[in-house]
Amino acid sequence: MQAKETLFADLMQGRTQQFQVPLYQRTYSWTEKQLKQLWNDIAEQAGLVESAEDKGSTHFLGSVVLAPSPQNDATFPRWLVVDGQQRLTTLSLALAAIRDHVAEAAPSEADRINEQYLINKWKTGDDRLRLLPTQADRAQFTAHIHGTVTGQGAGSGVATAYAFFRKKLVEAEDPAAPQDVFRIEQAITSRLALVAVTAERRDNVHRIFESLNNTGLKLSQADLLRNYLFMKLEARGEHIYTTYWLPLQNSLSNDELEQLMWLQLVLDGDDRVRRQDLYAAQQRRFEEKKAGDEEIEAYIRKLHRRSAHFRRLLHPEEEPDPSVREALRRLDAWQASATYPALMLLFDRRERGELDSAGMVRALAYIESFLVRRMICRVPTNNLNRIFQAVPGQLPGDVPVAEGLHRLLSSENRFWPDDAELRQKIRTAPFYQYGRWQQRKLVLQRLEESYGHPEPVDFAAAQLTVEHVMPQSPGDEWLRALSEEADDAETPEELHARFQHTLGNLTLTAVNAELSNHPFERKQDLLRGSHLEMNRRIAATERWGVREILTRADELANRAITLWPAPLRGVGRAERNRDWQLAHEVLAALPHGTWTSYGDLAAFLGSGAQAVGNHLANTPGVINAYRVLTSEGRVSDGFRWATPQDEGHADVRARLTADGIRFTASGAADPVQRLTADELASLLAGTDDDRADGEDTAQHETAAAPEAETRAERFFRQLAADDSAETVEAVRAVFTHWESLGGWIGHGAGHVTTSAYLMLGEAGAPGRGIWPMTLYPGAGRGGTAEVVFQYMAAREPFTDRALRAEFLTRLNALDGVDIPDGKLELRPNIRLSLFEKDSNRTLLLEALTWFRDRWDSRNSS
Template sequence: MQAKETLFADLVQGRAQQFQVPLYQRTYSWAEKQLRQLWSDILEQAELLESGDEASTHFLGSVVLAPSPQNEATFPRWLVVDGQQRLTTLSLALAAIRDHIADAEPDEAERINEEYLINKRKSGNDHFRLLPTQADRPQFAAHIRNALPEQRDGGSVADAYSFFRRKLIEAADPADPQDAFRIEQAITSRLTLVAVTAERGDNVHRIFESLNNTGLKLSQADLLRNYLFMRLPNSGEYIYETYWLPLQDSLSNDELEQLMWLQLVLDGDDRVRRQDLYTAQQQRFERGEVSETEIEGYIKELHRRGALFRRLLRPEEEQNAAVRAQLRRLDAWQAQVTYPALMLLLDRREHGELDSSETARAMSYIESFLVRRMICRVPTNNLNRIFQAVPGQLPFDVPVADGLHQLLSADNRFWPDDNELREKIRTAPFYQYGRWHQRKMVLQRLEESYEHPEPLDFAAAQLTIEHVMPQSAGSEWIRMLSEDATDGENAEDLHSRMQHTLGNLTLTAVNSELSNHPFERKQGLLRGSHLEMNRRIAATERWGAKEIAARADELADRAIALWPAPLRGVGRAERSRDWHLAHLVLAALPHGTWTSYGDLAAFIGSGAQAVGNHLAGTARLTNAYRVLTSDGKVSDGFHWTPPGAGGDVRARLAADGIRFTANGAADPAQRLTADDLALLVTDDGDSADSTDPAQCALAGQTEETRAGRFFRQLEADDSPETVEAVRALLTDWEELGGWIGHGAGQVTTSAFLMLGEAGAPGRGIWPLTLYPGSGRGGTAEVVFQHLAVREPFTDRTLRSGLLQRLNELEGVDIPEGKLELRPSFCLSLLEKDHNRELLAKTLSWFRDRWEGRGTP
């Protein structure tokens, strides 16, 4: 047996050879969670390459190989005993890069193919460098041969390929572009593997067991602590008791590790990763002869900065009111990414380089940077890099607060100016971006700007975000919107475009009472509100498009006054960023789905005509042909760019799983609305309408109150038969061993069908969330999006099994393309005995899969 460190390129390049995954291996099963982590590691390595750092590679894991019984002297074949998930994933990533650059760099695409993916002169199965198990082989081969249309429905293999295609489009972000060839180099020459090569007589399964028999690992903080005190033979006991123990007692192990990392960043290391903390600090100490005095100095400085760090974690420890208020808002924003800059400011203040008022002013720039970017829908993927670079890039020749203002205003920071902020407040669907607590904080700050003489205690108030014009607009709302519709836009399109904009949103504690009612009824409730913004809405005679736009302008004035603007004179790319977001969501369209020009326009905060013009003028845009008219037809003005690039549009749509009705329109059940599109690029837990199960009421009076509220709302909108069917469903679920969590909700109350420890809902799992209808009938939301990151339903075949069973209910027809979203069906369907019985069996199946963690 031989074991050596190698790279993917060294393993697969060279003469023709093949790596065969044995029949007994499980099929390819990496899901979004593993793919995201790998992509993060790849991008880190790409950035290190860009910076010229050739030393810090990333260890990906082991690959155990054994000679194949089909081995030939001129064509080596290896059995992949362990590591097939890694090798398959890297191969699919390279195939995605090849296809991403194929139009612009055909020669380079062919090079990638021949160096890593195929044996050029071999045919049949021998053509492939990697040969997966039989179950995965057809789809893997199709991707390597690039023999199918862009969108394929092939399980985990196709999902992984599509993931990398999406991420490569995302990597073209104007704020932080990544070169595809540098990503290729990171994959092939920066991800290290340990290749264990067995001889014919070796017990390869024993090797596999020993490699995977891992115990509890020491943290980076543990390793560094042990190293430090090993270097303090004389003063270690005194330093430990005086400085280290108080520090360790005041912070958790994770917080201590974060402080150690921040210490490196503050000392100018703007590239160090937390997982490399121990190695980086050890290298610093070992560059020269380090004395005990220097080690003591490091620990004393860590102790001093620990007191500053605790103020970020617990703002109430800050003495100055203005700085404390800023820290509280950033803490509420959950802005841990800004810690390097915040620590720098507190550190400089302690050294007398700025006073508390200047510290608060500097922190207001950080808050504005975050808030303006969120309102203007600037992706957050480069925030770590921006703030980690602050200590090393802050100008020396200007005061600290002014220097930070200047630094954050620099080119490629994308801090939106007043004009862009005003435009996005008017047009962007604010409710669909950022996290719910961030959206709530923006509205809270806007309310505070009215400086009410008796301000509300926001910490005690149970406020949620309310749509004044409701998300589900009844006939009275549609009639009013018809009066405002112009330029060929109908009332429904106008509603879709404006419902989620900031001008239509407010805060209220009476969300369920406001619900879906006409504006006249809402006026009375809003007029009695303690919030100034609600009283101003109530004073308006009607609430249509003009009124929403006027309020947006008023809020924009306040936002511009609240959150300072960047300095002038920097280059920007505001519109290209909007189109980049459109490109990203188009690339993420699941197999078997389509969307409309109006839906895409509402999602990015644009107009349908502008969307059509952009799609028509952008060459080779992924999935542009899947944007149809609102009635599911190919637009009369659609043409391939360049001409003839895609053939017959209906044939391409059919190949992508789109069904057609008798009149030739795309199946409306497969259409993705603007809200659906938002889910495609939203992380689990960030979406606007999903109540966090961690906020569910558990046992006791609180649950009884929320349960009662849930059924009161249900009874107000559904028939007695539906209400009784829902009661029976919840009883059946509890008899299966589940429990019911009732959430406060962001729009209305809800009922979660939970499994897991009743008291730790954040660690549980739930297949359905039930919502009262608010004027449109109650619904059961199938939470495929959440299940995709919760074991065992990270396995797409299990989620597909749940979908198939639900579709057996009469009246339920959820398309396969919504398997990553949160589709709904009407609770009134449960009035039928047959449907109730089928759903009970489905929920029993779900529970059994969870208890067996995926066992068929």
């Protein structure tokens, strides 16, 4: 037996050979959770390659156990993959995605990747594959490796993984943080370390497999570093432990202490170190300096001193200066942990007398503005950690601290939007679809505070939610009003989709839901009685349509420009390119069997449908561009393939059919498979979306004050205001059955719309619960049950797509339900009125029972 560390490149390339996954192995089963973690590791290694830093530090991916195949021969070595097939399959699919991503612009490079890692060029049939998966995965894997995936369909883990990497490669082209695709290839092939255990024929490879997977509880990085420090200390160890370390350890949790230790490294200039490499990095620093007791004591005293600074980030109420305290509270509410290196630097400079509290408030305002303006303008957050980790080492020393921070954050490639971009995005961007709910609420809160109301609202006590003035589900009166503003190129529905989520149409309110979808005239009475100045101003207008939304957007933009300072002038930008980058990302994420329209894509971008059409027609290489159709589901008369290679697919309908799009008798794409602007937004939000933590928001009822309305009562009152008594009773029956299965009904805190979650698992235990559906009152359009496939995908056992597909099949058995397979990645709706029918309710209860049984079997296994 031989065990050695190797790299994917060394294992796979260089000669004709094959790695065979035995038929008894399980099928490919990595889910988005594992894929995301791997991608983060790849991206981090690609960054190290690009910066030419830490060349010797690879990322350990795991083990691969190999044994000679019975089919092995001297001229064509074949190996059985006893352990590690998930890693090898995933990396092969990632390289296939890179090959296809560069095929148009660099065909010779695509051929190189193919021949080095994926195929045996001179072999045929199954022997042509460098990796031969188990029989169940073979057809899908072969189709992706040979580039014949069109028409293969979706549904397998292999197809999901390949699509994941195609989407990530498009995201990597983001101008705010561009990544070189060949650096990514280099990270995969030469920066991911594997331990290859190669057995002889007589070795017990299964015993090897068991020993490699026998894991125990690991010490944290903080534990390892603490042990190292006090093993090195000699004479003064007990004094240092009692005086400095014990108070430090008592003031912070172990996780917080580890974070502080990592921040200390960053402040000392090691701005590229990963938190999981903290121990090794700090140990190396001590060894290089030949540190003795004096240096180690100085380090621990520094940690002790800076722990007070760190606690103020975690607990802003401990900051004595009221202005600084308020600024820290806003950043804490924003969940701005990425900014901690910069904030710790500001505390340190203030303590050293290089910055007073007024200057610190100014510096914190720049940081808040940087975050808020980027969020409003939809700049991706994926480079925030790098930006703020670099602050201690890059802060200019020739100007005061706050001004230096202003200059640094304004520099090229930081993408701090200027006033012109901020104003334009407030007018057109779908603000409600970006950022997290607490960030959107904070923006609206700050705008309300800017009016200087003589009796300010207590936002901490007020139960305010974000309200759409023009509702998300407009009734006929709203649509008639919009038709007066629509032109021939845009329907009232498309106009509504384009402006409903913009900042000019949003406000804060605590009013009840009965009037939330009613005409504007009825809303005015509620808004006039509001204590919020922004609501009184909305109520003072005579009507509410696109003109009023844009007028209010301009007013809010003026206030935003005053609230959040601008970057310094003179920085070159590429905002429009970034908008189109967002379009490329969402089209790359379109699930198999779905399409969208020019209007939907325009509403998602905050653009116009004609501009979208022009861009797609004139931009080569946009994945799935042909799946953008007219609102009627037809290929646009002006459609043309953007590249000569695509012209071989002259029959667009045939290409769409191969991608799972169904067509009606009239020749239009099936409207059930169409993705709206909101669903496009959900595709990029993934399982990180606001409502992904249903077990946090869907709490059991707490004891209510006498005569106070409970959340459950509010839910049913809102439901009854819009749906029939039969629907209300059907919902009650579903709830009763769910509770008889051992589940519980949780309710969201919303007053405008109070949701109901069908929950399993322990109440109040984040990450441990699961829910198949969330029910919403209709507020004018009829109540719906949202089937949360998107969130199931992050929770066992429903990370298995086959289980989600089975649940979909059971729901589609209900009369009137037709959810396409493509929406297994999303949150499709079912009308609650369908539950009135006895046979439908029986089928639903059977489906819910099946869901509970799958959950129970997972927890009891």
